Amino acid sequence: MSILVDEHTRVVVQGITGNEGMFHARQMVDYGTRVIAGVTPGKGGQQIDGIPIFNTVALAVQETGANASAIFVPPAFAADAILEAADTGVPTIVCLTEGIPTLDMVTVKKVLKEKRLKLIGPNTPGVISPGKCKVGVMAAYIHKPGPIGIMSRSGTLTYEVVDQLTQKGVGQSTCVGIGGDQIIGLNFVDLLEMFEKDPGTEAMVMIGEIGGTAEEEAAEFIRRNVRKPVVAFIAGLTAPPGRRVGHAGAIIAGGRGTAREKMEALGKAGVKVVRNPALIGEEVIPLLGKV
Amino acid sequence: MKIHEYQAKEILRSYGVQIPRGRVAEATEEAFLIAREIGAKKIVVKAQIHAGGRGKGGGVKVVSTPEEAEKAAGEILGMRLVTHQTGPEGRIVRKVLIEEGVEIKEELYLGVVVDRSKACPVMMASREGGVEIEKMAEETPEKIVKEWIDPLTGFKPFHANKMGYGLGLEPAQVGKMRVFFAGLYRAFWEKDCLLAEINPLVLTKSGDFVALDAKMNFDDNGLYRHKEIAALRDLNEEAPLEIEASKHNLNYVKLDGNVGCMVNGAGLAMATMDIIKVVGAEPANFLDVGGGATADMVRHGFKILISDPGVKAIFINIFGGFLRCDTLATGVTEAVRDTKVNVPVVVRLEGTNVAEGKRILKESGFHFTVAAGMKEGAEKVAEALRSSKQ
Numbered sequence: 007m008s009i010l011v012d013e014h015t016r017v018v019v020q021g022i023t024g025n026e027g028m029f030h031a032r033q034m035v036d037y038g039t040r041v042i043a044g045v046t047p048g049k050g051g052q053q054i055d056g057i058p059i060f061n062t063v064a065l066a067v068q069e070t071g072a073n074a075s076a077i078f079v080p081p082a083f084a085a086d087a088i089l090e091a092a093d094t095g096v097p098t099i100v101c102l103t104e105g106i107p108t109l110d111m112v113t114v115k116k117v118l119k120e121k122r123l124k125l126i127g128p129n130t131p132g133v134i135s136p137g138k139c140k141v142g143v144m145a146a147y148i149h150k151p152g153p154i155g156i157m158s159r160s161g162t163l164t165y166e167v168v169d170q171l172t173q174k175g176v177g178q179s180t181c182v183g184i185g186g187d188q189i190i191g192l193n194f195v196d197l198l199e200m201f202e203k204d205p206g207t208e209a210m211v212m213i214g215e216i217g218g219t220a221e222e223e224a225a226e227f228i229r230r231n232v233r234k235p236v237v238a239f240i241a242g243l244t245a246p247p248g249r250r251v252g253h254a255g256a257i258i259a260g261g262r263g264t265a266r267e268k269m270e271a272l273g274k275a276g277v278k279v280v281r282n283p284a285l286i287g288e289e290v291i292p293l294l295g296k297v
Numbered sequence: 298m299k300i301h302e303y304q305a306k307e308i309l310r311s312y313g314v315q316i317p318r319g320r321v322a323e324a325t326e327e328a329f330l331i332a333r334e335i336g337a338k339k340i341v342v343k344a345q346i347h348a349g350g351r352g353k354g355g356g357v358k359v360v361s362t363p364e365e366a367e368k369a370a371g372e373i374l375g376m377r378l379v380t381h382q383t384g385p386e387g388r389i390v391r392k393v394l395i396e397e398g399v400e401i402k403e404e405l406y407l408g409v410v411v412d413r414s415k416a417c418p419v420m421m422a423s424r425e426g427g428v429e430i431e432k433m434a435e436e437t438p439e440k441i442v443k444e445w446i447d448p449l450t451g452f453k454p455f456h457a458n459k460m461g462y463g464l465g466l467e468p469a470q471v472g473k474m475r476v477f478f479a480g481l482y483r484a485f486w487e488k489d490c491l492l493a494e495i496n497p498l499v500l501t502k503s504g505d506f507v508a509l510d511a512k513m514n515f516d517d518n519g520l521y522r523h524k525e526i527a528a529l530r531d532l533n534e535e536a537p538l539e540i541e542a543s544k545h546n547l548n549y550v551k552l553d554g555n556v557g558c559m560v561n562g563a564g565l566a567m568a569t570m571d572i573i574k575v576v577g578a579e580p581a582n583f584l585d586v587g588g589g590a591t592a593d594m595v596r597h598g599f600k601i602l603i604s605d606p607g608v609k610a611i612f613i614n615i616f617g618g619f620l621r622c623d624t625l626a627t628g629v630t631e632a633v634r635d636t637k638v639n640v641p642v643v644v645r646l647e648g649t650n651v652a653e654g655k656r657i658l659k660e661s662g663f664h665f666t667v668a669a670g671m672k673e674g675a676e677k678v679a680e681a682l683r684s685s686k687q
Contacts, residue, residue, distance in 0.1 A: 081518060082522070107516055109516065112418065116417065145649065148648075158564070162561055162562025162564060162618065163562065164564075189411070189416050215563075218414070242571070244567075251566070252562075260434070261435075282572060282672070284672030
């Protein structure tokens with residue numbers, strides 16, 4: 007089993023005729039993802055590798071029955087693309103775009119909440135359920151089906167952990183990049199709840215970073231609701247306060263959001279907190295089958 | 298992006314917010330002329346740098362004549378102002394704001410930020426202005442009035458009532474404050490701010506409100522639609538190596554350690570800094586070359602690393618996905634050829650086109666230490682530092 011995406015996921019790619027959209031649509035198809043439609047306004051009626059292109063998401067959903075959207079649209083237009091997907095009621099929306107203005111996402115998030123739709127990202131590598139479906143840009147070959155659920159605010163650091171696990175012969179149920187921005191869709195709490203309920207997930211890895219309070223909220227949720235083992239790593243122990251380190255969301259503001267605070271909160275909730283990022287895989291494997 | 302106080306005040310004034318009469322000066326004669334034009338009994342001369350705590354550091358002077366204003370400006374302009382926010386190296390003052398002084402009866406705080414967990418803007422106010430909001434939130438949270446604003450409706454008159462009466466202001470005062478509440482919120486929203494703050498917002502002895510100090514931080518991702526804001530960027534306020542990095546679309550933050558790091562991806566870059574600390578060394582920087590890096594960007598990134606005199610070893614940690622290992626290797630070998638590198642360089646490569654990347658490094662003629670994983674890489678860096686000390 008897995009969460010969010012699987013062999014029944016039918017994906018429409020918004021921005022399929024752009025460089026990134028086209029490249030990654032093909033990569034997804036190669037992995038076995040059912041990419042059944044593309045959207046680029048003005049190019050409706052055309053095809054890419056036999057995938058029909060529509061002018062609007064509404065038409066694509068109506069004609070093909072897509073139940074997930076992958077958004078590869080430049081930052082200035084990405085918020086509108088998410089709203090367009092939401093307007094059709096597509097239940098799962100993955101937005102890969104980096105650099106969307108924060109206040110655009112404030113409005114988007116409000117709309118998604120009212121419609122009760124799931125957004126992954128933005129500024130994420132996407133989501134993959136190894137062996138079944140990939141909606142995103144991650145290097146697929148390092149993944150392997152298995153019992154570990156991974157959720158992360160960082161792309162390459164997730165690859166690092168996946169690689170550590172796969173090298174040791176341990177696979178993943180689903181890996182989700184929740185995104186590096188200040189305002190994102192699904193958060194750690196939402197994913198912890200899904201992984202806890204997923205019979206295919208035996209243990210979870212959570213990769214957080216400095217900034218915000220998502221990890222503290224996750225700690226509180228774990229303490230009350232999670233029985234499966236959780237291993238966490240928080241990036242940015244050495245990051246300077248007041249400086250944004252890469253991700254829009256990775257900033258220690260007003261003395262809050264430090265790695266130390268987050269590690270402490272998670273530790274108190276019974277989470278195994280790992281300090282050395284090279285040992286995350288090693289630390290989670292012994293916890294399998296411990297529920 | 299940050300801007301100066303005088304710039305933030307100008308923006309707020311265009312939204313109807315009352316600010317003291319005054320202008321910015323870059324020379325002492327100019328300061329004299331502005332002070333004479335204001336013609337007030339009390340004149341304030343304020344250093345303009347992108348950091349708080351200017352008063353305590355000697356960057357603010359209160360005077361009573363244009364001649365004194367000229368003298369004060371002469372003392373402040375060109376000084377190296379050190380505050381708790383500048384670090385020990387301080388900042389050179391290049392501009393002073395010359396303003397009419399006001400008779401203060403009470404100092405309030407008013408600010409708008411994005412509340413990440415509620416995913417909407419929150420306006421905060423307090424009767425105890427002048428101090429930092431973080432300190433207030435820590436010590437006396439009950440004195441802060443908060444109002445979360447629904448992005449779909451924006452700021453409404455009832456929000457102003459809740460704020461004003463929540464602060465315990467008189468009805469006439471609430472009336473006068475409306476333009477401050479609504480103006481600050483509109484400026485925050487329309488200009489894509491991450492923070493907009495009036496602190497202190499002063500109630501004068503004559504019963505008026507005025508924005509005595511103001512701060513606005515903008516969302517870099519929103520600057521493309523605000524050319525007038527982007528034009529306010531002051532390169533004098535940024536570290537030279539960081540400006541150089543931003544020219545090449547590299548994400549670089551300078552730190553004080555001895556290991557220069559080059560990594561792809563912000564999370565892995567932070568984790569690399571952390572593992573350097575785990576093995577007993579100190580990171581000299583954060584550098585994310587990103588997914589779409591070209592060989593040229595990598596070359597510039599490497600040059601920036603070695604131009605930091607504190608760097609005694611370099612750790613390149615790449616997990617190629619978008620970024621191909623051969624691209625990285627080409628950029629690094631070009632940089633090594635262009636410049637004299639006399640510190641050890643440890644490279645960990647994994648992912649897309651890794652074999653080709655390793656071949657390019659090997660055939661470069663330069664001695665790179667190749668590591669098999671992140672842990673081994675960090676350990677080899679520590680080892681290299683130890684042996685170079687002996």
